Amino acid sequence: MIAGALVVPGALLQLPEYAGQTDPGAALRARSAAALRDLLEVASSPRRDALGDDGPDDGGLARVVVVAGAERAPRHTKGAAGVRIARVLLEEAAWRGAVTEITVEVDATPVEVEHAAARVRALPGRAVLLVPADGSATRTEKAPGFYDPRAEHFDEEVRRALAEGDIQALAALDAVVAEELWCTGRAAFQVLGRCFPDGVATAEVMWRDDPYGVEYLLARWTR
Amino acid sequence: MTAFRLGRHTYAADARLVMAIVNRTPDSFYDKGATWATDAARDRVRQVVDEGADIVDIGGIKAAPGADIDAAEEKRRVVDFVAWVRGAYPDLVISVDTWRAEVGRAVCEAGADLLNDAWGGADPQLPSVAAEFGAALVCTHTGGVTPRTRPFRIEYDDVVADIVESLVSQADRAVSEGVARDRILIDPAHDFGKNTWHSLEATRRLGELVATGWPVLVSLSNKDFVGESLDKPVGERLVGTLATTAVSSWLGAQVFRVHEVAETRQVLDMVSTIAGQRRPAATTRGLQ
Incomplete structure (x- = not known):
């Protein structure tokens, strides 16, 4: 069963290999790693009620499942950015358990989203989801995708859905609009939602910012 | 390095040329509309010619995202101006x-x-136009991005291999469409479809582009990869630009698209002098 989930920024600048003399991604990475460490600790604790787990004691947290967007036709073989970011975060959070990496195309169809979610739901044991995923990248004139006035509303809907555990709202995110807003997290958000078909016990957006015109979120769900 | 032709000129294999940027835009990142007015643009041409520019590169659309500029508006911005330059400076x-x-x-x-195809073949008909008029063509590498978009999380297994493959393919295609073989330049297009690491690697391994046998143009001037390398904002990137110009020149680049012509001319002349391809201006030291 899925015990909880953490949404973290998916920016490549969090990868240490991209750091220069200074490391602009360090703060993002540290914030995400701390939140991950905290969630893993709670989820691994014998006192499961902190996560609302009413299921049988099945021996603690079995795995972390990474759910990340992937390009449909990547031009390189480095692997999906979100998967690589998740590996760094899991290392920083000192996770030594099992990890399952599941990617979903950033422009996935509803069928593809459900296929990915079904793979997650079929995994045995208690699991925590780690979801590197972002909102739009069109929030300012200097944003990667330039300014699009629709970005504010779109990102607010994503933020609200994550804050309220509103899986219907995530499912309803418009794929075309998301693509036009350079949102790389839409499909991953929808997989996340479909991994909690019975809803969530707690939902919280712990932090958000858009320092480069890209909407970053740190959000936590538990059940 | 390779001999090539532009307009009525033939350039030797050791030529290092300055291409001066002349923006016919109200909003380009560096000059922010300084030559938007026709008189100012004409003054800019006079100035860069005086400073030693070999080429003027006239553009009607800024590279960054912004308001849509259709073909009609782009032509309004550049065509009459080209005609004026042609008349005023026949060579x-x-x-x-x-x-x-x-x-x-x-x-x-x-x-x-x-024709400086700065968005890397976005319009596949452009080479045939160059061929029809006997014009030269710059082929550029953009990683396939849409014109006027910024790079966003683009990665390559080997950025230089991607650049070489794309540029050689574009150049071969241009030849097949009738562009003269010695009127084709290739440009790795720093910052276009690239993060700073990519542009630095393209600079470091520029020799691999030179080795293709096509003359190499570089457009480095005041770009973000210089700014990010030195932590300098636009307006404080000249020193970094000139350092990159010297290195690129030494590695074999032959055309340099720039904002600051006089400074670039000095750097290129100094590199040519060090390389033994240009004699010093005057030597009396120790020779009196």
């Missing part, structure tokens, strides 16, 4: 920075010598 090589074949045709009719 000056005129380049136009455009990805549109329709605009390319209009500026060639007005006297342009070179």
